[in-house]
Amino acid sequence: MTRNRIGIVLAGLILVLIPGNVLGHIEDYSPFIRTLKQFPLKHLAVIQRGELSSFVIFGWTKRDVTIPFLKLAEGPGRSTSDLNELYVYDQAGKPTKVAFPNDCSLSIAGAYLGDLNRDSINDFVVTIKTSATGLGDHEYYVLFVLSSTSGYLVSVLKSWDVDAKDFVDIKKSGHCQFILASLIYPDDKLGIKHSYWAYDHLEVHGTVLRPANYLDRKFPTWVWYTNKPNHRGSLPVARSVARKLLESRLDSVRD
Numbered sequence: 001m002t003r004n005r006i007g008i009v010l011a012g013l014i015l016v017l018i019p020g021n022v023l024g025h026i027e028d029y030s031p032f033i034r035t036l037k038q039f040p041l042k043h044l045a046v047i048q049r050g051e052l053s054s055f056v057i058f059g060w061t062k063r064d065v066t067i068p069f070l071k072l073a074e075g076p077g078r079s080t081s082d083l084n085e086l087y088v089y090d091q092a093g094k095p096t097k098v099a100f101p102n103d104c105s106l107s108i109a110g111a112y113l114g115d116l117n118r119d120s121i122n123d124f125v126v127t128i129k130t131s132a133t134g135l136g137d138h139e140y141y142v143l144f145v146l147s148s149t150s151g152y153l154v155s156v157l158k159s160w161d162v163d164a165k166d167f168v169d170i171k172k173s174g175h176c177q178f179i180l181a182s183l184i185y186p187d188d189k190l191g192i193k194h195s196y197w198a199y200d201h202l203e204v205h206g207t208v209l210r211p212a213n214y215l216d217r218k219f220p221t222w223v224w225y226t227n228k229p230n231h232r233g234s235l236p237v238a239r240s241v242a243r244k245l246l247e248s249r250l251d252s253v254r255d
Contacts, residue, residue, distance in 0.1 A: 036216075039167040039176045041112040041125070044069060069113065070124055070145065071095070088124070088145060088152045098145065098152045109140060112164060116176040116204045121147040123204075127162045142178075146207040153207040157250070158182075160197075168201075170215045176204045177212055182249055184222065190241055196222040199233075200246050211246055220246070 047056045056071050071087045087095040109127040116123040124145040130136060140162045144155040159166070160181040168177050184196040200220045203212035213219040220242045221233035235242060 036168040036170055037172050038165065039114065039116075039169045041114040041164050041167055043164065044111040044113055044124075046108050046111050069122070070111070070126065072108070072126070086143075086145070086154065096151050098154055110163060112167075114167075114176070116144065117146055117206055118174060119147055123147055125167075130158075144178075144204070144209060146204065148207045155207065155209050157202075157209065170201065170212075177215065178202045178204070178209065180246075180249075182246075183225070184245065190237060190245075192237060194236075195225040196236070197225055198222045198242070198245070200242075209250075211243065211250075213243075 069089060071089070072085065086098050088098055089095050109129050110125075111127070112125040113122055114125075115121065116125075124143075126143040126145065128141045128143065130139045130141060138161045140159055142157045142159050142162050144157070145152050146155060157178075157180060159178075160183070162181075166179045166181075168179065169175060170177055178201070180200045180202050182198045182200070184192060184198050186192050186194060198220060199222070201212040201215055202209040203215070218233070220235060220239070222235055222237075222242075223233055224230055237245075
């Protein structure tokens, strides 16, 4: 077995075995976003119905009756832990079913509302925890439910410990950027000798998210993953390599 393959195996074992409470990355990039303006999002209440069979995110109010913004429900013929139908409701209560990835399941961690793509129509963000354990318990699917002229479309990413603080407006211009957190493993071919938390800016453009590190010279920034607090950002690889890794991570989720 080569050194590189041994490193991958060991990294996988670390993900499973390390308890979540040693995770330090939540604050690792705080020095880099302390001065960034937060993008305005409204936190939405999530109500679970049945045994993981459906989740309803309420918001619209019509004649004193509250109707959903969104509903996630189990698809036909699937187990109760697999939610694979997503409905977006208009103010009249009319639902529109949109594409939803089958492997985004389990519990909803949070839901938010805001005009992310600046078309004066509500957009939504739903965060769903993955089924991983240990360190992986902090990994989330992030569903961007974005409005378009033909209805709502969903873009899906994976990130870590996502909440409202990860949505920023770098230039204070009303445009939304999302700070994507990724775990980078050692790779001898790329000259990466350690594991790192990588932080990148993405911008919402229509119904897609695209790299936007050009907006902030401090990004991308990588923080060496250690078993003690570490807030020291760096970039141990060429920017072209970091860009290629970012694009591969985005493509792996889109597919």
